[in-house]
Amino acid sequence: xxxxxxxxxxxxxxxxxxxxxxxxxxxxxxxxxxxxxxxxxxxxxxxxxxxxxxxxxxxxxxxxxxxxxxxxxxxxxxxxxxxxxxxxxxxxxxxxxxxxxxxxxxxxxxxxxxxxxxxxxxxxxxxxxxxxxxxxxxxxxxxxxxxxxxxxxxxxxxxxxxxxxxxxxxxxxxxxxxxxxxxxxxxxxxxxxxxxxxxxxxxxxxxxxxxxxxxx
Amino acid sequence: xxxxxxxxxxxxxxxxxxxxxxxxxxxxxxxxxxxxxxxxxxxxxxxxxxxxxxxxxxxxxxxxxxxxxxxxxxxxxxxxxxxxxxxxxxxxxxxxxxxxxxxxxxxxxxxxxxxxxxxxxxxxxxxxxxxxxxxxxxxxxxxxxxxxxxxxxxxxxxxxxxx
Numbered sequence: 001x002x003x004x005x006x007x008x009x010x011x012x013x014x015x016x017x018x019x020x021x022x023x024x025x026x027x028x029x030x031x032x033x034x035x036x037x038x039x040x041x042x043x044x045x046x047x048x049x050x051x052x053x054x055x056x057x058x059x060x061x062x063x064x065x066x067x068x069x070x071x072x073x074x075x076x077x078x079x080x081x082x083x084x085x086x087x088x089x090x091x092x093x094x095x096x097x098x099x100x101x102x103x104x105x106x107x108x109x110x111x112x113x114x115x116x117x118x119x120x121x122x123x124x125x126x127x128x129x130x131x132x133x134x135x136x137x138x139x140x141x142x143x144x145x146x147x148x149x150x151x152x153x154x155x156x157x158x159x160x161x162x163x164x165x166x167x168x169x170x171x172x173x174x175x176x177x178x179x180x181x182x183x184x185x186x187x188x189x190x191x192x193x194x195x196x197x198x199x200x201x202x203x204x205x206x207x208x209x210x211x212x213x214x215x216x
Numbered sequence: 217x218x219x220x221x222x223x224x225x226x227x228x229x230x231x232x233x234x235x236x237x238x239x240x241x242x243x244x245x246x247x248x249x250x251x252x253x254x255x256x257x258x259x260x261x262x263x264x265x266x267x268x269x270x271x272x273x274x275x276x277x278x279x280x281x282x283x284x285x286x287x288x289x290x291x292x293x294x295x296x297x298x299x300x301x302x303x304x305x306x307x308x309x310x311x312x313x314x315x316x317x318x319x320x321x322x323x324x325x326x327x328x329x330x331x332x333x334x335x336x337x338x339x340x341x342x343x344x345x346x347x348x349x350x351x352x353x354x355x356x357x358x359x360x361x362x363x364x365x366x367x368x369x370x371x372x373x374x375x376x377x378x379x
Contacts, residue, residue, distance in 0.1 A: 033334065092319075093322050
């Protein structure tokens with residue numbers, strides 16, 4: 001019985017020690033100053049995604065942790081639909097400043113959701129991954145349509161003609177050389193962007209047209 | 217057997233304790249956008265939407281798609297593109313210079329003054345914002361500021377970066 005108890009206790013202490021060592025990065029205080037950013041946009045027929053990692057670390061070498069010889073490498077994963085994947089920046093010294101961006105895009109049909117997965121990492125040649133940030137969500141272009149509703153307080157007013165995912169109850173725009181629309185284009189077909197089911201950009205751009213538009 | 221089970225439970229609790237300990241090191245802008253400093257938010261935004269001079273056509277399309285979301289008039293859009301290009305050029309030069317010094321310092325067993333570099337980096341962001349304040353229309357500037365504040369939900373940073 002005693003060997004069993006001893007083994008179990010040893011297992012606990014060994015696990016605790018190992019976790020402690022991992023958390024401290026070979027026993028030195030390492031200051032990490034990193035930031036990550038996921039960004040997306042659309043031009044109505046494509047969705048563009050970017051993943052950025054930017055920042056630096058400091059490490060003072062000690063005999064037990066010769067971090068002065070280490071290198072740090074920035075990596076960013078950016079996959080939209082079936083496009084993209086991992087990208088890797090240039091390795092730098094342990095105190096170097098790293099900034100790396102992975103840009104991708106996919107052709108996009110309105111109303112279709114495209115899966116986006118992103119990840120920003122800094123890899124240390126000694127400690128392995130020591131900065132990691134994940135992003136994910138579904139991106140989709142949606143359509144909304146509006147009709148000219150007159151001039152209000154010197155601005156052009158637009159009212160919806162159908163109801164889509166990101167349709168607004170109405171909005172106004174600046175006049176362009178005293179006009180709200182050109183020719184017979186009293187209707188506007190607009191394109192919106194959603195992320196994880198939420199409208200993140202309304203009317204990213206709108207095109208004037210003479211007939212009613214589409215909503216989805 | 218009971219003791220072995222208890223040991224396993226302790227091991228599991230240590231694993232979870234370690235996980236909890238690591239979590240506070242990251243500020244997630246999706247949860248706490250108010251904890252992302254403006255200087256950091258503008259820096260990240262400027263980096264993603266800026267291009268170096270004479271960018272490839274695909275990069276230009278991407279930039280315009282990003283900036284389209286601000287809904288600036290054409291004059292403001294051109295001003296922003298120009299200032300972003302200046303930012304990108306200076307930022308890249310600043311990093312290249314610092315990294316050369318940091319590498320040389322480590323090779324000689326010394327350290328560079330990284331805090332001073334980070335101040336210099338943030339000064340470039342501040343200077344770019346000041347230029348935009350003086351050159352963009354009030355409406356354009358307002359649109360940019362609202363957009364960057366909103367983008368904080370897509371950013372994350374280490375606690376040290378946020379201090």
